[in-house]
Amino acid sequence: xxxxxxxxxxxxxxxxxxxxxxxxxxxxxxxxxxxxxxxxxxxxxxxxxxxxxxxxxxxxxxxxxxxxxxxxxxxxxxxxxxxxxxxxxxxxxxxxxxxxxxxxxxxxxxxxxxxxxxxxxxxxxxxxxxxxxxxxxxxxxxxxxxxxxxxxxxxxxxxxxxxxxxxxxxxxxxxxxxxxxxxxxxxxxxxxxxxxxxxxxxxxxxxxxxxxxxxxxxxxxxxxxxxxxxxxxxxxxxxxxxxxxxxxxxxxxxxxxxxxxxxxxxxxxxxxxxxxxxxxxxxxxxxxxxxxxxxxxxxxxxxxxxxxxxxxxxxxxxxxxxxxxxxxxxxxxxxxxxxxxxxxxxxxxxxxxxxxxxxxxxxxxxxxxxxxxxxxxxxxxxxxxxxxxxxxxxxxxxxxxxxxxxxxxxxxxxxxxxxxxxxxxxxxxxxxxxxxxxxxxxxxxxxxxxxxxxxxxxxxxxxxxxxxxxxxxxxxxxxxxxxxxxxxxxxxxxxxxxxxxxxxxxxxxxxxxxxxxxxxxxxxxxxxxxxxxxxxxxxxxxxxxxxxxxxxxxxxxxxxxxxxxxxxxx
Amino acid sequence: xxxxxxxxxxxxxxxxxxxxxxxxxxxxxxxxxxxxxxxxxxxxxxxxxxxxxxxxxxxxxxxxxxxxxxxxxxxxxxxxxxxxxxxxxxxxxxxxxxxxxxxxxxxxxxxxxxxxxxxxxxxxxxxxxxxxxxxxxxxxxxxxxxxxxxxxxxxxxxxxxxxxxxxx
Numbered sequence: 001x002x003x004x005x006x007x008x009x010x011x012x013x014x015x016x017x018x019x020x021x022x023x024x025x026x027x028x029x030x031x032x033x034x035x036x037x038x039x040x041x042x043x044x045x046x047x048x049x050x051x052x053x054x055x056x057x058x059x060x061x062x063x064x065x066x067x068x069x070x071x072x073x074x075x076x077x078x079x080x081x082x083x084x085x086x087x088x089x090x091x092x093x094x095x096x097x098x099x100x101x102x103x104x105x106x107x108x109x110x111x112x113x114x115x116x117x118x119x120x121x122x123x124x125x126x127x128x129x130x131x132x133x134x135x136x137x138x139x140x141x142x143x144x145x146x147x148x149x150x151x152x153x154x155x156x157x158x159x160x161x162x163x164x165x166x167x168x169x170x171x172x173x174x175x176x177x178x179x180x181x182x183x184x185x186x187x188x189x190x191x192x193x194x195x196x197x198x199x200x201x202x203x204x205x206x207x208x209x210x211x212x213x214x215x216x217x218x219x220x221x222x223x224x225x226x227x228x229x230x231x232x233x234x235x236x237x238x239x240x241x242x243x244x245x246x247x248x249x250x251x252x253x254x255x256x257x258x259x260x261x262x263x264x265x266x267x268x269x270x271x272x273x274x275x276x277x278x279x280x281x282x283x284x285x286x287x288x289x290x291x292x293x294x295x296x297x298x299x300x301x302x303x304x305x306x307x308x309x310x311x312x313x314x315x316x317x318x319x320x321x322x323x324x325x326x327x328x329x330x331x332x333x334x335x336x337x338x339x340x341x342x343x344x345x346x347x348x349x350x351x352x353x354x355x356x357x358x359x360x361x362x363x364x365x366x367x368x369x370x371x372x373x374x375x376x377x378x379x380x381x382x383x384x385x386x387x388x389x390x391x392x393x394x395x396x397x398x399x400x401x402x403x404x405x406x407x408x409x410x411x412x413x414x415x416x417x418x419x420x421x422x423x424x425x426x427x428x429x430x431x432x433x434x435x436x437x438x439x440x441x442x443x444x445x446x447x448x449x450x451x452x453x454x455x456x457x458x459x460x461x462x463x464x465x466x467x468x469x470x471x472x473x474x475x476x477x478x479x480x481x482x483x484x485x486x487x488x489x490x491x492x493x494x495x496x497x498x499x500x501x502x503x504x505x506x507x508x509x510x511x512x513x514x515x516x517x518x519x520x521x522x523x524x525x526x527x528x529x530x531x532x533x534x535x536x537x538x539x540x541x542x543x544x545x546x547x548x549x550x551x552x553x554x555x556x557x558x559x560x561x562x563x564x565x566x567x568x569x570x
Numbered sequence: 571x572x573x574x575x576x577x578x579x580x581x582x583x584x585x586x587x588x589x590x591x592x593x594x595x596x597x598x599x600x601x602x603x604x605x606x607x608x609x610x611x612x613x614x615x616x617x618x619x620x621x622x623x624x625x626x627x628x629x630x631x632x633x634x635x636x637x638x639x640x641x642x643x644x645x646x647x648x649x650x651x652x653x654x655x656x657x658x659x660x661x662x663x664x665x666x667x668x669x670x671x672x673x674x675x676x677x678x679x680x681x682x683x684x685x686x687x688x689x690x691x692x693x694x695x696x697x698x699x700x701x702x703x704x705x706x707x708x709x710x711x712x713x714x715x716x717x718x719x720x721x722x723x724x725x726x727x728x729x730x731x732x733x734x735x736x737x738x
Contacts, residue, residue: 120591121594124591124594124595124598125598125602128645129645130591132590132591149645181645182587182648183586183587183644183645183646183647183648183649184645305643306639306642306643307636307639307640307642307643310635311636311639
């Protein structure tokens with residue numbers, strides 16, 4: 001390398017290429033100029049976003065849709081602080097990201113220089129790990145470690161804070177690929193005794209349920225999950241992010257469980273005598289009440305993160321390991337138990353308590369979503385925002401492959417769905433990608449319409465527009481005597497015309513008769529387009545288990561009497 | 571060991587990479603879960619790449635389990651262990667300055683002798699002493715000196731080390 005000396009920034013880009021990075025999402029600023037400069041002419045495509053939050057969500061959507069590490073590049077100060085929501089979103093959902101922040105020169109750190117922020121300090125709780133680079137010679141090692149940490153074990157966002165003087169300095173040696181992380185280990189196989197105990201418990205169970213979480217998707221355990229379900233005849237439920245690991249059209253798939261899960265999934269959870277979680281973390285949205293969760297059932301928990309075991313639900317068999325590896329150990333040990341009565345019971349529940357909604361009157365969000373899924377087909381990638389439309393999408397978008405379902409779970413980040421869909425479409429060119437968003441969340445990041453327009457991607461945006469922050473309105477309507485506070489989105493723009501202003505085709509749905517025709521036209525439209533679906537304003541999402549209540553407290557329809565305010569959760 | 575609020579006191583030892591930010595990452599694990607840190611000692615080890623931390627903190631047992639797991643999850647933490655329920659070598663150092671006019675010196679020396687404390691500074695009206703031992707012994711020493719009037723007290727925080735062949 002001696003004769004072709006490079007800068008720290010160039011070395012950073014070199015490592016990106018070594019890591020196979022195709023896209024970098026971001027927005028420059030003074031402190032990031034050396035790195036933006038180093039990107040010119042290199043085989044890494046820069047996607048200029050309109051806001052740093054959009055950049056991180058795009059990198060996140062790219063990562064979710066492809067399984068690769070998403071990369072964002074922003075500047076110091078406000079550029080970096082604008083990534084915090086995106087980092088937190090990725091951390092909560094275990095998404096591999098490398099976020100590079102330009103930083104003020106190292107000699108002014110701590111002196112309140114222009115656009116200088118304590119980015120490490122601000123982001124510690126929102127990252128898997130982070131670096132403040134102080135020597136140019138460290139750049140190759142730090143960058144390689146960052147990618148390795150982001151994607152290995154339980155994935156997560158890794159932040160590199162890169163002072164401008166360091167990235168601009170000359171670097172003589174790219175170093176070797178080795179790095180030293182003595183405090184970091186990646187579990188793979190589970191403890192053999194615990195796996196044997198799980199096999200024995202599964203054989204003995206008469207009413208078992210498999211709870212499939214995001215960890216199963218991340219580890220690529222779809223084949224193993226399916227084999228377990230079919231060989232043992234175990235009904236499976238999934239978390240929001242576990243959707244599609246077992247195809248939701250499978251006869252033993254009960255869909256999503258939890259607060260807005262299917263009635264049959266929750267009934268199965270309440271009645272099971274064994275629950276085996278593969279890569280879920282017993283989030284409060286699926287457990288309801290920690291102490292009442294699957295009372296009396298044997299609990300098995302497979303997770304790659306030891307900190308998840310016994311965190312909120314105490315289990316009988318805890319197995320630390322990679323979901324795919326552990327299921328690989330388990331499958332040869334399995335002996336079929338007797339679950340036929342149970343499978344029949346669960347099928348009965350499925351027939352007796354189907355998901356349903358009222359079809360009369362105004363356009364129903366569920367109708368739009370169900371029709372959209374039918375027209376788009378099983379291969380389409382769906383990204384959602386957060387709120388009522390997200391829960392309806394979780395219910396009505398049957399997912400056959402976990403990479404086709406992109407949604408902010410743990411963080412519940414409004415504004416995520418649209419930029420994430422742009423990232424997903426870049427990662428999955430030639431495939432159908434659809435963003436289902438609400439009118440509230442969409443307005444948090446809709447400036448990325450310009451990014452979409454520039455890229456000319458065929459992404460379809462469907463705005464489920466009820467002119468409300470609907471999920472909050474639902475709570476206020478159910479638990480706060482319809483005292484609506486801060487939920488009316490009066491002043492919404494005409495989204496179709498707004499899209500047109502960005503050069504994106506806009507459609508509107510205002511009557512039930514429009515739904516199929518307009519969605520069909522939108523899906524057939526070649527470039528990007530937006531559909532503004534004006535839906536019934538006062539629909540609520542059911543089933544619903546009030547926060548913190550046991551699964552048995554599930555409501556299938558609007559209650560006739562006033563409900564107590566939930567005390568066990570938010 | 572337990573304080574009136576019912577939160578137990580835990581003695582932890584951490585072996586960590588000697589990198590900037592490691593202390594904040596560790597402190598955040600405690601503060602997020604409402605744990606109070608009573609004492610914290612950071613010191614170099616035989617290998618300059620690593621540091622040792624001894625932390626005494628108060629909080630519930632279940633929360634502590636989670637804290638230990640979260641500490642071990644940090645990339646810069648090589649290992650974190652709770653030694654509260656193990657027989658380990660535990661020492662703490664205290665420097666105490668008391669009001670001590672000459673007529674009360676004999677009385678002070680008596681207390682000091684019982685605790686094997688040493689005089690480190692003697693002035694007309696004050697006396698500074700140094701004492702080492704378990705944290706409980708230091709607490710008792712402090713109680714006995716209180717009637718003199720404590721001007722200043724500095725304690726090192728608890729240090730601990732595994733016994734025999736075991737490494738901490």
